[in-house]
Structure formats: C-alpha cells, structure tokens
Amino acid sequence: MIQAKNVSLRYIDGTVALREINLNVKPGEFVYIVGPSGSGKTSLLKLLMGIEFPSAGSLYVMDQPVLKKETRKIRKLRQNIGPVFQEFRLIQGRTALENVLMGMRFLDIPKRQMIINAKNALVKVGLEHKASVMVEKLSFGEAQRVAIARAVARKPALILADEPTGNLDYDNAINIMNLLYNFRDKNTTVLVTTHATHLIDNYQDASLIRVEKGKIHVERRGAKV
Amino acid sequence: MKNTFYFIKESIRIFRYNKLSNLFSFFGTALILFLLALVVGVWSISSQLAGMLKEEAxxxxxxxxxxxxxxxxxxxxxxxxxxxxxxxxxxxxxxxxxxxxxxxxxxxxxxxxxxxxxxxxxxxxxxxxxxxxxxxxxxxxxxxxxxxNRDVLEQIERISKALEVLGYLVIAAVSITTLVIISHMIRQGIYQNHEQIKTLMLLGAPDNFINFPYVLLGFLLTFGGGIVATVFINILIHQGYSMLTGTIPFIPVPPKSQLVYGLSTFLLSVSAALGILGSLFGVSTSKKKK
Missing domain, CATH: 3.30.70.3040 (Alpha-Beta Plaits)
Structure with missing residues (x-):
C-alpha cells in the first residue's frame, strides 16, 4: 500500500521535516503514528496525500509514485484516499449530508448509491439525526465526525486521519479513536496520527510508528485484519 | 448528469456570494450587448441600402x-x-x-x-x-x-464601408469588454471560494468538476444579458419601424421580421460564445494551488 525508501522532506524555507525515512505499510494494516507536536507526523501524511513531495528518496502510494510532475495522477490517487484533516476542512454553508456527498460527487458512484453511502456513513458516526444541519452549527466533536463520515463514505483504500482527536476531551477522543478503529477492514488501510499516546493503549493489534525529529521507527507491527 | 442540480445550485451560491457585483456585471453585459446590437443593426440596414442602391447604378x-x-x-x-x-x-x-x-x-x-x-x-x-x-x-x-451618378454611389459605398469598420471595431470592443468583465467576475468567485476549491482538490476532485459551476455561472450571466439586450432591441425595432413607415416611407429598410430574427440570433449566439469564453478565460487565469 505504501512504500517509502530513504524519503526526505525539506520545505522551501530550508526546514527538514523528514529525514531518510523507510516505511512499508501493507493493505489492511491499521497504523498509529505517534510523536510530539512538530515531529513530522503531519508532514508524513502530506507526503502520502501528494500535498508535499519528497526532496529525496522514492515514495509509492498504491503503486503510484508521489512526484510533483504527476499532478493529474496525484489527483486521481487522492480519490482513493479518505482524508480526515486536522482542521476538518468541511465546506461551510452546507449541511452535514451535503458535505459527505461532496466527497463522492466526482467519483464513479451512481447517485442513488452515493446517497445510501453518505447516510450509512452518518449513521456509523452517530450523526444521522444531524444530516440536514449546517456544519457551522455543529459542535467541534460533531464536525470531526462529519469529516470522518466524508472520508469513509466513499469507501477508500486508504484512510489518512491527521490528529483526529486534537482539541477533543478524553471521552470524545476515545469515541473518535474507536470509530476509526472500527473502520479497519481487509480492503482498507488506516493511518492515524496522534500525539496523545495514552489514547492508543487499548488498540494492541494496531501497528505503531513513532516519529521524532523527522526520523521514524516502527515500534510495533500489528496484525492485518 | 448526476450532478446537474448540484452544479446549478453551486452556480447560484457563487452568484449570491457577490450578488451586487454580479448584478452589475449582468446589467453591464446586457447594456454592452444592446449597444452592439444597435451598431450591427445600423450596419446591416446601411449595407442593405448600399446594396440596393448599387443595383440602381x-x-x-x-x-x-x-x-x-x-x-x-x-x-x-x-x-x-x-x-x-x-x-x-x-x-x-x-x-x-x-x-x-x-x-x-x-x-x-x-x-x-x-x-x-x-x-x-x-x-x-x-x-x-x-x-x-x-x-x-x-x-x-x-x-x-x-x-x-458615380459620386453619389461612391459616397454611399464609403459610408457603408465606414460603418462596416465601425461595426468590426465595436464587435472587438464588446468582445474584449465582456471577456474582461466575465473573467474578472469568475476570478473573484474563485478567490472567494478558494478554501472550498482547495478542499475539493485535496479530496481528488478533477479540475472540470471544480470549474464547471463557475463556467456555468459566467455563461448564464452573459447569455442572460444577451436575452435582456435582445428583448430591448426587439422593442426598439418595433418602435423604430412604426415611426419610419409613418414618416419616411421611402427608406428601403430590410423587412422587420428579417432584422428582428437576424439580430436576435446574432445577440444570443455572441452572448453564449462570450459567456463560455470569458468563463474559461477567468478559470484558466485564476491562480489555484494544485
């Protein structure tokens, strides 16, 4: 699913975010990426989404090389990824249902199926009763769950969740973690970044990768579903 | 096809983001197209007149x-x-x-x-x-x-040619102005929605999907302006003809229906083409982060 070989990421201002990382994530794996703030977790997810590009080394996501010149292919690659952004990135002025649908409108999914997927995803995140509520009227936790519903409704091969529990209280954070954990599937690989290591103790069969100062090392290799 | 209503709703939403500016663009375009129709109408009548007088050479x-x-x-x-x-x-x-x-x-x-x-x-x-x-x-x-009677005929020929040149100049001016208005409006819409556009890009939406509501809006505004201009030019032609036939009946003007049909077809086609071109130009010149 993901193969990174000696990948480095240096930003335009000279900051080195990742240093010669090697990573191999298999299909169906559930991976927690932990590390303190500013360690490079978000940079790693940005690379995997093709928002940033390796300064050195080679990176493949779903057999697609992540290269700057491959703009069109990167956009296509993103269609197979379910992203959950740290800042949610919900589209304002739309309902929760419309936001979930927005992630599927340009995919090859029939309209009826698209609506079924969206409603099912909202049921899974426990927000079916908020389907017609404008997203700006939702609470922080609810907005986070809509973002998760948008990511999973299109049944992606890879879910990338960046700090999905940031700014949430403990109970809500555990709920979100459980939610993501329950989306693991033999066809769906899930990568979740978090700096709250105490939240992941309960998920012993998940892989655990630690990022520190741009370097990564695999602490635990979990079982595939 | 599954996104038809979505695209229409998005276009309306983009229009509403900057309602006043878009309304001015709409009426501005209608006025410009109306002026274009006036010049083309006079050019058409003078050409016909020159043609008829040539027959009388x-x-x-x-x-x-x-x-x-x-x-x-x-x-x-x-x-x-x-x-x-x-x-x-x-x-x-x-x-x-x-x-x-x-x-x-x-x-x-x-x-x-x-x-x-x-x-x-x-x-x-x-x-x-x-x-x-x-x-x-x-x-x-x-x-x-x-x-x-060469002098008279050559004079008419010169006036007709001058009107033809003026017609081309006005068409060029109207085209450029409309393209600038529409493309500017589209760029403004894109700028105001850049966060939404960025999100759609991150979700993997192709450019065609992202751009279509903007192109649709540009087309609808310009074509709508064309319809308004057509209505007003038709009213003017009806008024003008009733005045002409009452006072100076010997002016060899083309049949009213021919002028109405010709100008209406011209205005609607030009407004549709300019709408699409202006929108595409606006979309292609707006700076979007990939």
Missing amino acids: EISAYFNKDVENAEDLLHIIEQIDGVRYVRLVNEEEARSRMEKILGDESDILDLFEENPFEAYFEVKIHLDKMDPVFTQISGLKGIDYVRE
Whole structure:
C-alpha cells in the first residue's frame, strides 16, 4: 500500500521535516503514528496525500509514485484516499449530508448509491439525526465526525486521519479513536496520527510508528485484519 | 448528469456570494450587448441600402440627332460587358419624369415652346464595371454625352464601408469588454471560494468538476444579458419601424421580421460564445494551488 525508501522532506524555507525515512505499510494494516507536536507526523501524511513531495528518496502510494510532475495522477490517487484533516476542512454553508456527498460527487458512484453511502456513513458516526444541519452549527466533536463520515463514505483504500482527536476531551477522543478503529477492514488501510499516546493503549493489534525529529521507527507491527 | 442540480445550485451560491457585483456585471453585459446590437443593426440596414442602391447604378447615354435607328444602338450597348439592362427613354418620358421631380413647380416647363428634353438610353450597370462601360459607351459612334451618378454611389459605398469598420471595431470592443468583465467576475468567485476549491482538490476532485459551476455561472450571466439586450432591441425595432413607415416611407429598410430574427440570433449566439469564453478565460487565469 505504501512504500517509502530513504524519503526526505525539506520545505522551501530550508526546514527538514523528514529525514531518510523507510516505511512499508501493507493493505489492511491499521497504523498509529505517534510523536510530539512538530515531529513530522503531519508532514508524513502530506507526503502520502501528494500535498508535499519528497526532496529525496522514492515514495509509492498504491503503486503510484508521489512526484510533483504527476499532478493529474496525484489527483486521481487522492480519490482513493479518505482524508480526515486536522482542521476538518468541511465546506461551510452546507449541511452535514451535503458535505459527505461532496466527497463522492466526482467519483464513479451512481447517485442513488452515493446517497445510501453518505447516510450509512452518518449513521456509523452517530450523526444521522444531524444530516440536514449546517456544519457551522455543529459542535467541534460533531464536525470531526462529519469529516470522518466524508472520508469513509466513499469507501477508500486508504484512510489518512491527521490528529483526529486534537482539541477533543478524553471521552470524545476515545469515541473518535474507536470509530476509526472500527473502520479497519481487509480492503482498507488506516493511518492515524496522534500525539496523545495514552489514547492508543487499548488498540494492541494496531501497528505503531513513532516519529521524532523527522526520523521514524516502527515500534510495533500489528496484525492485518 | 448526476450532478446537474448540484452544479446549478453551486452556480447560484457563487452568484449570491457577490450578488451586487454580479448584478452589475449582468446589467453591464446586457447594456454592452444592446449597444452592439444597435451598431450591427445600423450596419446591416446601411449595407442593405448600399446594396440596393448599387443595383440602381446607372448611366445616361445621350445620342445625337444623326442616329437614324436608336434601337440598333441600344442592342450594341446591351452587348457591352457590365451592362445589365438598357432602355430607351424618349423625349416625352424625359419631360414627364422632370415634371414628377418638380412637382408643383412643373408649370415652369410650359414656358418652353418645344419639349427641351432629349431622348436618351437609361443603362443599368454593374457598379464595379462602371469605368469600362462608361469608356465603351462614350466611344460609340452617335453617342454625344454620357452622364453617371458615380459620386453619389461612391459616397454611399464609403459610408457603408465606414460603418462596416465601425461595426468590426465595436464587435472587438464588446468582445474584449465582456471577456474582461466575465473573467474578472469568475476570478473573484474563485478567490472567494478558494478554501472550498482547495478542499475539493485535496479530496481528488478533477479540475472540470471544480470549474464547471463557475463556467456555468459566467455563461448564464452573459447569455442572460444577451436575452435582456435582445428583448430591448426587439422593442426598439418595433418602435423604430412604426415611426419610419409613418414618416419616411421611402427608406428601403430590410423587412422587420428579417432584422428582428437576424439580430436576435446574432445577440444570443455572441452572448453564449462570450459567456463560455470569458468563463474559461477567468478559470484558466485564476491562480489555484494544485
């Protein structure tokens, strides 16, 4: 699913975010990426989404090389990824249902199926009763769950969740973690970044990768579903 | 097809983001297109007028009294290349024509004891062959004097050409102005929605999907402006024709239905094309982060 070989990421201002990382994530794996703030977790997810590009080394996501010149292919690659952004990135002025649908409108999914997927995803995140509520009227936790519903409704091969529990209280954070954990599937690989290591103790069969100062090392290799 | 309603709703939403500015763009475009229709209408009428007058291009060839058989000379003139039609106008008809021209003043002709008018050939010609025809008829044996109305025809031709040039200039000016207005409006819409666009890009939406509501809005605004301009130009044509036929009925204007149909088709086609081009230009020149 993901193969990174000696990948480095240096930003335009000279900051080195990742240093010669090697990573191999298999299909169906559930991976927690932990590390303190500013360690490079978000940079790693940005690379995997093709928002940033390796300064050195080679990176493949779903057999697609992540290269700057491959703009069109990167956009296509993103269609197979379910992203959950740290800042949610919900589209304002739309309902929760419309936001979930927005992630599927340009995919090859029939309209009826698209609506079924969206409603099912909202049921899974426990927000079916908020389907017609404008997203700006939702609470922080609810907005986070809509973002998760948008990511999973299109049944992606890879879910990338960046700090999905940031700014949430403990109970809500555990709920979100459980939610993501329950989306693991033999066809769906899930990568979740978090700096709250105490939240992941309960998920012993998940892989655990630690990022520190741009370097990564695999602490635990979990079982595939 | 599954996104038809979504695209329409998005276009309306983008319109609402900057309602006042978009409304001004809409009415501005309608006004510009209306002015374009006015110029093109006048150009069309003047071209038709020039064309009709060209058909009337003629020279008058006067022959001397030694000519025994004017019919023989008429047949010779008929054979000249560039001559469309020749007719012999005898002395009586020449006098009668002058009486018509003079109207109430025609009594003055009674002062002459004899008919002062001479018979002549009325020769309808192709305007572009005026010079060779004039030279050939002048050189015929028995022809005394040849008169042509070239000055008037050339004047009309010049006015018609000037209007044609003006028409092209106005079309160019209108096209550029409309393209700038629409593309600017689209860029403004994209700028105001850049966060949404960025999110869609991150979700993997292709450019066509992202751009379509903007192109649709640009098209609808310009085409809507075209419809408004068409309605007003039709009202103006109806008013104008009723005034013309009442006061100066001899002006050879084209049939009303022909002018209405021609201008309406022109305006709607131009507005549709400019709408699409302006929107595409706006979308392609807006800076979007990939």
